[in-house]
Amino acid sequence: MTTLDEWITKSVKNIIHISETAHLDVAILARKVCMLDRSTLGASSHIRLNEQQLESLEYFLTRRLQGEPIAYIVGEKDFWTLTLMVNRDTLIPRPETELLVECVLEKIDCQKKIRILDLGTGSGAIALSLGKECPRLDIVGTDISQKALAVATTNSKLNGVSNVQFISGNWLDAVPGQQFSIIACNPPYIANNDRQIETIHTRFEPQSALVSGEDGLEALRHIIPLAYEALLPGGWLILEHGYNQKPSVNNLLSDANFASITHASDLAKTARVSMGQKAQRVK
Ligand SMILES: C[S@@+](CC[C@H](N)C(=O)[O-])C[C@H]1O[C@@H](n2cnc3c(N)ncnc32)[C@H](O)[C@@H]1O
Structure with a gap:
């Protein structure tokens, strides 16, 4: 034996x-x-x-x-303080996305009941981490994939998080007319001819969670101006992006009138999260 x-x-x-x-x-x-x-x-x-x-x-x-990635084989992945169920309908949450969660937490007062939107929530990684950390927040997680949202809903139950609501829809169309203090998003950002998508790991993940047009910026180009409209005055848009996309995302944020644009870097000192603020008084 x-x-x-x-x-x-x-x-x-x-x-x-x-x-x-x-x-x-x-x-x-x-x-x-x-x-x-x-x-x-x-x-x-x-x-x-x-x-x-x-x-x-x-x-x-x-x-x-x-x-096959180990997370799909065992059906789960640790992220932030949570253990999340994952399957081939959801991206496997990455460590760099924990940087995005940190950036959101730095911008908010956890004791306040503010509204936060997590666009493209996938397994619910960002929305549920914030919800667990700050039970008073009122969080909405959206995704175009109903199958991903079913996983996110299971994850809210498995992790005992009750302040996140999941809604399906195409980016901001899922929350028409609604306004938020923070919009967080880890969109697909790999260019469709990028060899990263041929790696053995990403071959198993949903391509709609990874790939975004010729230059990888299609989703970000769509989301950034619409997010500006959906933010309350003084609100923040906080975005994850590719290792070489800081200059492009900076320009997109600036073109959409965001101010106080800053970037946060991972352990390798590469900017992976960019954020901008909507003016306190909108002219
Ligand atoms: C990079 S994954 C991020 C998943 C999760 N937020 C995370 O960080 O692990 C991008 C997510 O965006 C979703 N998505 C792609 N296109 C979308 C669209 N048009 N509208 C809403 N969500 C979309 C995908 O289904 C996927 O769950």
Whole structure:
């Protein structure tokens, strides 16, 4: 009978050539199948795997070897303080999007009951993180994908977040005539000829969540002027974008009359979030 430790050692060797995170991937699979948490995995290395566990582990490992992201295999991803269900109808939330959540939190007073819009909410990552952090906020998450919104709704229940409402629709059309203090958005921003979309990881994700026209800026070009109209005076638009899109997004924000435009950078010091404020007094 194979022990968990033996399976882990063998499996890391199997996937090390396709995954930069082979040790972590294998640990996540082992935890899922053997129903262990982070703290008990180490102490459980000697356990003997039964036939069913071994079969499940090998099935998951085969999927990983075919390039499927680990989050889709186990059906979940940790993001901010939440564990979110994900499937192939939703983008897998990325660490850079946590930077966007941080930027929103810096702009608001958590104790106030202000309205926040998360455009293109996907799994609900941004809306639910903010909702969990600040239960008084009144948050709307929108998406064009009904299937993504079904996942987001499940995630609100799984994470006990009750101050987020999900609405379907094409960008701002989902909330006609409504106004918000903050609009946050992580739109699709990859150009359709960009080789990033051919990476093994993104091949499994919905293309409508990733790709946006010839230069990757189609969605941002559409959203930015409409968001200006949907913001209350003094409100902020906070956007995630590609690693090389800071100058273009800066120009789009400025053309739409946004002021106080600033950018926030990731750990690699690359600007990945840009934000602009609507004037306090609109002329
Ligand atoms: C990059 S993903 C972001 C998902 C999630 N907010 C996150 O950060 O993990 C972009 C999202 O925008 C949605 N989307 C694409 N086109 C849209 C449109 N025309 N109107 C509304 N949402 C759209 C996609 O379905 C997808 O969920």
